[in-house]
Amino acid sequence: MSGIRVVLVDDQALFRAGIRMLIDSQPDLEVVGEAADGAEALSVVRDARPDVVLMDIRMPVMDGLAATAALLADPDPPRIVMLTTFDLDEAAARAIRQGASGFLLKDAEPEFLLAAIRTVHAGSAVIAAAATRDLFAHFGGTAHPVPPAYAALTEREREIFALAARGLSNAEIAGREFLSEATVKTHISRILAKLALRDRVQLVVFAFEHGLT
Structure with a gap:
């Protein structure tokens, strides 16, 4: 292999x-x-x-x-x-x-x-x-206004977003929220798509930039 x-x-x-x-x-x-x-x-x-x-x-x-x-x-x-x-x-x-x-x-x-x-x-x-x-x-300084795309997240997606922004893995989020890892992965994918973010690192940057942590 x-x-x-x-x-x-x-x-x-x-x-x-x-x-x-x-x-x-x-x-x-x-x-x-x-x-x-x-x-x-x-x-x-x-x-x-x-x-x-x-x-x-x-x-x-x-x-x-x-x-x-x-x-x-x-x-x-x-x-x-x-x-x-x-x-x-x-x-x-x-x-x-x-x-x-x-x-x-x-x-x-x-x-x-x-x-x-x-x-x-x-x-x-x-x-x-x-x-x-x-x-x-340190990098972000004053938080920027939250873009309208964030409002498109469901309540559950915002909960998952907050945990991912704190650096929790899919497995850790699944354990905390009583979900399967596959379900968490699906939520993360939808969140990234709605916010036009490439991956979880950009999700963290987005959260800090907009005061969402």
């Missing part, structure tokens, strides 16, 4: 080497390319066609934000997870607005990083949980 294909983008060769060893130790994951800056990343990603890209934000030549924007403009882009050394990082929030699938702190536990790769590959999103509230509160 083909594994999840990963490209590493970071200007520190030693960091890339450590992450490569970690990822390649997993039977379902495979590093298929590396790049030391954003410009190189564009070429490597377009050649290797990975499923997931781990993208450092601050790099020479072209930073991770510019590279992410360029890659997400391609047809059928990979899932991109931003890597940052800072708990409060406005650049990470901007990348998520562009369409990145989340962000991780570089000192994240190895098992968390591996789980994050599998999570985004499966279509969900990841955020360094401990930093979520501070990050988006």
